[in-house]
Amino acid sequence: MDLRVFTEPQQGASYDTLLAVAKATEDLGYDAFFRSDHYLKMGDVDGNPGPTDAWITLAGLARETSRIRLGTLMTAGTFRLPGPLAISVAQVDQMSGGRVEFGLGAGWYEEEHTAYGIPFPKEKFPRLEEQLAIITGLWETPAGETFSYDGTHYQLTDSPALPKPAQSKIPVLVGGFGAKRTPALAARYATEFNLPFGSLEASKEQFARVRAAAEAAGRKADDLTYSNALIVCVGKDDAEVARRAAAIGRDVAELKENGIAGTPAEAADKLARFAEIGSERVYLQFLDLTDLDHLELVAKEVAPQL
Known part of the structure; x- marks a missing residue:
C-alpha cells in the first residue's frame, strides 16, 4: 500500500509551512504530497495567514522537490476555466519533470465562492464532465493538431492544445460517493478512483460500483487504482494520541472510528483492513x-508494518 501525505492548507498554512511538509514527505519516504483546493477555512480555526492557491503552491514545490x-x-472545477487549467497543470508537470497527478472535482463549498466572488453554478456535475473531456482532450491531442469542443457549458475552437505535459499521460483522479454518475465518470476518464473519508463498508461498496462501471465501459477493472483519503492521528502511546487529537480539536474515539488513529500497531491494523477491501x-x-x-x-513505525 502506498502512503501519501494530504494537507488542508485553508485551515492555516503558509507556503513555507507547506514547503517544510513537502520536504519531510520526500525525506521520509512517502510516495506523494497532495493538497486540497480551497480558499476559505472550515470550522473553528483562525485560518491564518489565509489561503494559498493549489497550483501556485505545487509549481513552487515542483522546483523544490525531486522525487515525490x-x-x-x-481541484475545484468551479474555480478555473478548463482551458487555462489544462495549461497550468501541464506547466507544473513540466516544472516537476513529470511528477504531477490531477484530481478534479465539481466544487461544493458555496461560502468560499461568495467570499472571493467566484460564480457557483447549479449544474456543477455536467460542467465537471465537460471539463474532464476538455482537459484530457487538450493533453491527448497530437502535437501539430488542434482541438475543438462544442459543449453545453464550454466551447473551444481550433485550440493548439499546448503546452504538453512532460508525462505522456497525467494520472487523473476522480472521486466521491455518487452511486451512478461518479463511477461512470471515473470509468471514462480516471486513472485512479478515490473515496474521501469513507468507512470500510462504504469503500467496499463504492469500489465495486466503479469496477463494474469500468467493465461496462470496456475497461479492465484493475486498470484503475483504488484509494482512500483518511484523517490520521498516531502517537507512540495513548497520551501522545490524545495530545495530537486535542491539537486538532478532535475526539480520540471518533478518530479511531472514522480515520487512522491510535498507536502505530492500531494504525497499521486499520490500514491493513482497507487493503483487504481493495x-x-x-x-x-x-x-x-x-x-x-x-x-x-x-513513516518509521507504521509504514514498515505494511
Whole structure:
C-alpha cells in the first residue's frame, strides 16, 4: 500500500509551512504530497495567514522537490476555466519533470465562492464532465493538431492544445460517493478512483460500483487504482494520541472510528483492513502541519508494518 501525505492548507498554512511538509514527505519516504483546493477555512480555526492557491503552491514545490508525486484532492472545477487549467497543470508537470497527478472535482463549498466572488453554478456535475473531456482532450491531442469542443457549458475552437505535459499521460483522479454518475465518470476518464473519508463498508461498496462501471465501459477493472483519503492521528502511546487529537480539536474515539488513529500497531491494523477491501493507496490527512514528528512517526513505525 502506498502512503501519501494530504494537507488542508485553508485551515492555516503558509507556503513555507507547506514547503517544510513537502520536504519531510520526500525525506521520509512517502510516495506523494497532495493538497486540497480551497480558499476559505472550515470550522473553528483562525485560518491564518489565509489561503494559498493549489497550483501556485505545487509549481513552487515542483522546483523544490525531486522525487515525490504532487497533486490535488481535488481541484475545484468551479474555480478555473478548463482551458487555462489544462495549461497550468501541464506547466507544473513540466516544472516537476513529470511528477504531477490531477484530481478534479465539481466544487461544493458555496461560502468560499461568495467570499472571493467566484460564480457557483447549479449544474456543477455536467460542467465537471465537460471539463474532464476538455482537459484530457487538450493533453491527448497530437502535437501539430488542434482541438475543438462544442459543449453545453464550454466551447473551444481550433485550440493548439499546448503546452504538453512532460508525462505522456497525467494520472487523473476522480472521486466521491455518487452511486451512478461518479463511477461512470471515473470509468471514462480516471486513472485512479478515490473515496474521501469513507468507512470500510462504504469503500467496499463504492469500489465495486466503479469496477463494474469500468467493465461496462470496456475497461479492465484493475486498470484503475483504488484509494482512500483518511484523517490520521498516531502517537507512540495513548497520551501522545490524545495530545495530537486535542491539537486538532478532535475526539480520540471518533478518530479511531472514522480515520487512522491510535498507536502505530492500531494504525497499521486499520490500514491493513482497507487493503483487504481493495484500497491500494491511502492519502493520510495530517491536519497539524507544524507537527513534522507526526509524519516521521507514521513513516518509521507504521509504514514498515505494511
